[in-house]
Structures are given as C-alpha cells and as structure tokens.
Amino acid sequence: xxxxxxxxxxxxxxxxxxxxxxxxxxxxxxxxxxxxxxxxxxxxxxxxxxxxxxxxxxxxxxxxxxxxxxxxxxxxxxxxxxxxxxxxxxxxxxxxxxxxxxxxxxxxxxxxxxxxxxxxxxxxxxxxxxxxxxxxx
Numbered sequence: 001x002x003x004x005x006x007x008x009x010x011x012x013x014x015x016x017x018x019x020x021x022x023x024x025x026x027x028x029x030x031x032x033x034x035x036x037x038x039x040x041x042x043x044x045x046x047x048x049x050x051x052x053x054x055x056x057x058x059x060x061x062x063x064x065x066x067x068x069x070x071x072x073x074x075x076x077x078x079x080x081x082x083x084x085x086x087x088x089x090x091x092x093x094x095x096x097x098x099x100x101x102x103x104x105x106x107x108x109x110x111x112x113x114x115x116x117x118x119x120x121x122x123x124x125x126x127x128x129x130x131x132x133x134x135x136x137x
Contacts, residue, residue: 016079023076024097030069031104034062038111045122052126056119059112066112073105 041059046052080098084091 016083020076020079020083020094023072023079024101027069027072027076027101028104030065031101031108034065034069035104035108035111038062038108038115042115042118045118046126049123049126052119052123056116056123059115059119062112066108069108070105073101076101 038059041055044055046055077098080094084094
C-alpha cells in the first residue's frame with residue numbers, strides 16, 4: 001500500500017512538472033506573438049486624431065492579452081516554486097527557466113508601455129494641431 005501511495009505521489013509530481021513545462025512553452029510562444037505584434041507596429045503612427053485614436057484603442061486591447069499572460073506566468077511560477085521546494089526537479093534548471101520567462105514578460109510589458117507612450121504622444125500632438133489650426137496636419 002505504501003509503495004502504491006508513493007507511486008501515485010510521484011506520478012502527480014511528474015504531471016505537475018509536465019504541466020509546468022507545457023505552460024512555459026505555451027507562454028513563451030504567446031509572448032513571442034505579442035512582442036512581434038507590438039514591435040511590428042512600432043513605426044505606425046496615426047496621420048490624424050481619428051487614426052491615432054484607433055491605433056491606441058487597438059493597442060490597449062493588447063493589454064488584456066499581456067495581463068492574461070502575466071497571470072498565466074504567475075500560476076506556472078507557483079507550480080515551479082512548489083516543485084523546487086519539494087525538491088522534485090532540477091532546481092537550478094527550473095530557476096533559470098523561471099528567470100527567463102520573467103525576463104520575457106518584462107520585455108513584453110516594456111514594449112507595450114513604450115508603444116503606449118508613443119501613441120499617446122502622437123495623439124496629443126495631433127489634437128494640438130487640430131486645436132491650433134482647426135485642421136489636422
């Protein structure tokens with residue numbers, strides 16, 4: 001009976017490790033997609049107030065995806081930390097994987113913020129042009 005219980009616990013830990021690795025791979029792929037989407041539009045600025053507002057609205061929709069990724073990262077890290085505490089895996093390797101994904105999340109959040117700033121500045125500039133001249137430049 002004890003052997004069976006140890007085996008069940010061991011399989012549970014294997015499943016958690018597999019879940020952690022799968023989640024990490026999924027997150028890395030999703031982060032790459034989001035980064036590519038943000039970075040590919042970096043030089044695209046609105047030509048007038050309306051187009052800049054549309055770009056900003058689309059960009060802000062990405063924020064939900066970024067925040068969703070952050071929640072998934074936090075959940076996966078929680079699994080990883082629990083596995084590390086229970087010493088059921090290569091601790092050093094798992095810590096490196098956790099650090100790597102956290103670095104990618106920070107890169108994603110930074111790229112999103114920089115794009116948000118650029119679009120907000122562009123919108124303010126276009127709105128000033130409209131107020132000052134009565135038309136958009």
